[in-house]
Amino acid sequence: MNALVVEDLTVSFRIPGATVRAVSGACFEVRPGRCLALVGESGCGKSVLAHALLGLLPGNATVSGKAWLEQGGERTELLGAPQAVLARRVRGRSVGLIPQSPATHLTPVRTARAQLQEALRELGTPAARAGERADALAERYGLRPADLDRYPHELSGGMAQRVANAMALAGDPWLLLADEPTSGLDRPLVDRAMASLRELCDEGRAVLLITHDLGAAEQVADDLAVMYAGRLVETGPAGRVLGHPRHPYTAGLLDARPDRAFVPVPGMPPELTRLPDGCAFAPRCPSASPACGTPPPTVDGVACHHPREDGRA
Amino acid sequence: MLEARDVTVRYGRRAVLDGVGFAVRPGRVTGLGGPSGCGKSTLARVLALMLRPASGTVTVDGRPVRGWRQRASRELRTSVALVYQQPRLAVDPRLTLAEIIAEPRAAVGRPAPERTGALAAEVGLTADLLTRRPHEVSDGQLQRACLARALSLEPRYLICDEMTTMLDASTQAHLVAVVTAYRDRTGAGVLAISHDDVLLNRWADSVTKFDQFSR
Numbered sequence: 001m002n003a004l005v006v007e008d009l010t011v012s013f014r015i016p017g018a019t020v021r022a023v024s025g026a027c028f029e030v031r032p033g034r035c036l037a038l039v040g041e042s043g044c045g046k047s048v049l050a051h052a053l054l055g056l057l058p059g060n061a062t063v064s065g066k067a068w069l070e071q072g073g074e075r076t077e078l079l080g081a082p083q084a085v086l087a088r089r090v091r092g093r094s095v096g097l098i099p100q101s102p103a104t105h106l107t108p109v110r111t112a113r114a115q116l117q118e119a120l121r122e123l124g125t126p127a128a129r130a131g132e133r134a135d136a137l138a139e140r141y142g143l144r145p146a147d148l149d150r151y152p153h154e155l156s157g158g159m160a161q162r163v164a165n166a167m168a169l170a171g172d173p174w175l176l177l178a179d180e181p182t183s184g185l186d187r188p189l190v191d192r193a194m195a196s197l198r199e200l201c202d203e204g205r206a207v208l209l210i211t212h213d214l215g216a217a218e219q220v221a222d223d224l225a226v227m228y229a230g231r232l233v234e235t236g237p238a239g240r241v242l243g244h245p246r247h248p249y250t251a252g253l254l255d256a257r258p259d260r261a262f263v264p265v266p267g268m269p270p271e272l273t274r275l276p277d278g279c280a281f282a283p284r285c286p287s288a289s290p291a292c293g294t295p296p297p298t299v300d301g302v303a304c305h306h307p308r309e310d311g312r313a
Numbered sequence: 314m315l316e317a318r319d320v321t322v323r324y325g326r327r328a329v330l331d332g333v334g335f336a337v338r339p340g341r342v343t344g345l346g347g348p349s350g351c352g353k354s355t356l357a358r359v360l361a362l363m364l365r366p367a368s369g370t371v372t373v374d375g376r377p378v379r380g381w382r383q384r385a386s387r388e389l390r391t392s393v394a395l396v397y398q399q400p401r402l403a404v405d406p407r408l409t410l411a412e413i414i415a416e417p418r419a420a421v422g423r424p425a426p427e428r429t430g431a432l433a434a435e436v437g438l439t440a441d442l443l444t445r446r447p448h449e450v451s452d453g454q455l456q457r458a459c460l461a462r463a464l465s466l467e468p469r470y471l472i473c474d475e476m477t478t479m480l481d482a483s484t485q486a487h488l489v490a491v492v493t494a495y496r497d498r499t500g501a502g503v504l505a506i507s508h509d510d511v512l513l514n515r516w517a518d519s520v521t522k523f524d525q526f527s528r
Contacts, residue, residue: 041481043451157349183479186349186508212481215511256482258515264487268437268454 001070002174004030004053004095004206008065009079011045011052015060018273022048024230025065027298032174035197035207037217037238039253040227041269046210049227050179053078054095055086069094071174092123096168098178098197102160106152112163113148116170123171137166141196158189165196175206182216194219214257218242226250229269229280235301246307249281279305314338315360315393315470315502320369322355329355330366335521337470339374342496342503344517346510351523353506357474360504361395374469387421394463398475400455404447410458411443417465432461436491453484460488464495471495472504477512489516 011023022045030036040046051057053067055078067078071094078090091097099105107115116137117130125133135145141162152160161181168176178197182190190213197207198220211217217224221238226249234247245251252265267284270276276283282292287306296303315337322330329352337343337360347353358364359371365381372378373389380386394417397403404413415429433443436457447455456476463471473492477485493516496503505517513520 041451041484042453042479187510188348212479214482253482256486258486258509258512262486262489262515264485264490265483268439271441 002032002072002206003070004067004175004208005070006053006065006067009049009052009067010064011048011057012062013058013060014062015273020272021275022230022272023052024275026227026232028225028232028235030175030206030208032204032206033201034222035201035209035220036223036225037209037211037221038225038227039211039214039217041212043272044227044269045230045272046227047179050177050208050210053177054091054097055081055083069175092119092171092173094173094175096171096173096176098168098176098181099164100180100183102164103152103155103157105164106160108152111149111151112155116148116163116167119167119170125170133170134166137169138163140169141166157185158192161185161189161193173205175208176200178207178209178211180211181209182211182213190216191219214242214253226253229275230272231280231303232298233281233303244308246302246309247281247304248285248287248306248308251308252284279303314372314374315504316372317356317360317366318370318372320356320359320366320371322352322359322364322366330359332369335360337472337502337504339469339502340496340500341519342493342505342517344513344520345504345506345523346508346513346520347523349508353523354474357395357472357504357506360470361393361472362390363395391417391421391466392469393472394466394468394470395472395474396456396460396463396476398478400452400459400479401447403459404455406447409444409446410438410450410455413447413458414443414461414465416462421466428465429461432465433458435464435494436461437487453480456480456484456488460491467499468501470502470504472506474506475508476505478507478509485512 006026006028009023009026013020013022026049028036038046052063063079069076076089113134116134120130120133121127134148138145138148143159143162147159181193185193194216197209201207209217209221224238224241225232225235228249234241234250241250245254255261256264265284270280278293279296282288291305296305317335320330320333321328333356335356345353359366362378362381362385370377373392378385378389411429414432418424438457442450442454471492477488492503495501505513507513
């Protein structure tokens with residue numbers, strides 16, 4: 001079976017006078033038919049992680065650990081893979097990208113159709129069939145063929161998003177990487193975007209959703225990974241993590257929601273240039289103790305010295 | 314009271330606001346919801362004296378607004394502040410966060426460097442962040458600076474246009490708490506615009522959905 005496997009992925013950036021530790025030791029797996037949501041606040045490293053998987057990091061980045069795709073019994077390494085391999089075998093073909101801001105993802109000077117058909121041709125659809133395939137993809141997302149003949153500025157936000165979704169599917173990838181697909185959308189559009197991600201899962205694709213929006217993640221995710229200061233602090237089935245959070249940061253994030261206590265986690269996340277030696281959350285944590293001066297091991301998906309009781313216990 | 318009466322705004326031939334009336338009362342958080350594209354942000358810009366309507370009137374505490382943008386009198390202009398959805402588009406990328414927060418006071422010729430630190434602390438920014446420029450901080454940190462900037466002249470009315478849409482739950486709860494504390498301290502009126510009904514119901518004293526307007 002296909003899978004994306006990430007093992008001990010670490011990404012750092014060198015900037016003048018400092019090193020930014022953007023991702024530290026991330027481990028997870030995404031398999032067809034499932035959606036993993038990676039949630040965390042802005043600047044916690046989740047987009048860097050996604051960019052590392054697609055080989056889109058800038059030149060001052062240092063990457064270690066492993067990440068690979070298993071497909072058809074073959075293993076394709078993602079980290080350090082030559083751009084030619086990523087371009088010809090990975091991007092668009094194995095992994096489709098659903099972008100953060102569909103309206104700016106599209107080229108303003110060309111119609112939606114021109115861009116979608118170009119993507120189809122580049123990804124292997126014969127030119128003669130690109131037109132009909134484009135119409136079929138558009139229809140799948142509730143767009144009429146005539147809508148494709150419009151320029152991006154003539155599309156509403158929701159339509160632009162559907163065109164971007166159609167482009168992500170142009171190469172029939174089995175894994176979709178959605179990087180903040182809901183930023184700037186209103187609630188009905190968020191709901192529609194999440195429903196369409198769910199459909200992709202249900203037809204046997206794998207989805208890695210990156211978001212700061214817990215409500216959106218809740219709608220679609222089978223599994224949840226909570227990121228704090230570059231580390232995955234809690235990973236597990238979405239229902240369990242949301243219903244019975246075991247890491248204090250997850251619990252704090254849930255309590256901050258307006259339908260719960262609406263109380264912020266005190267303090268601010270640490271600088272990624274100056275991460276403490278021990279647990280990065282300790283300075284904000286209600287249950288911190290001297291033990292938190294050492295890095296917490298990850299046990300059952302929870303990286304904490306004082307995890308809360310499991311709801312199932 | 315910050316009030317718009319019978320306001321009409323057109324973009325091209327399309328009327329985005331058509332004879333809309335709306336009021337923000339001092340000391341209260343007025344919520345405004347509705348789908349994207351329904352004219353919420355346009356109304357926010359009219360009320361912030363940033364956009365001149367095709368017709369209709371705006372009054373600030375009973376005083377009619379006769380000029381918009383830089384033509385508004387300084388006193389009226391500084392009595393309403395606006396926090397935008399996307400902090401990155403709302404700041405000059407060449408300035409440090411301290412300069413961004415100090416900008417309004419510098420612009421009206423009342424610089425007060427000691428206020429910058431106090432405002433920064435109020436929104437939860439630490440001193441080491443204040444010397445950085447926008448590209449060196451996260452969206453959440455930049456939005457904190459934008460809120461501090463909006464509060465720097467102690468406006469009578471604060472308009473938060475999707476202020477927390479890009480932010481995580483914890484930062485959202487913090488910024489809303491800062492706004493509420495400012496309201497409690499100064500008696501200012503707050504207009505909270507969001508498409509998130511759960512947030513508005515929790516935050517606002519009353520909520521209007523934009524589709525309830527006569528349009």
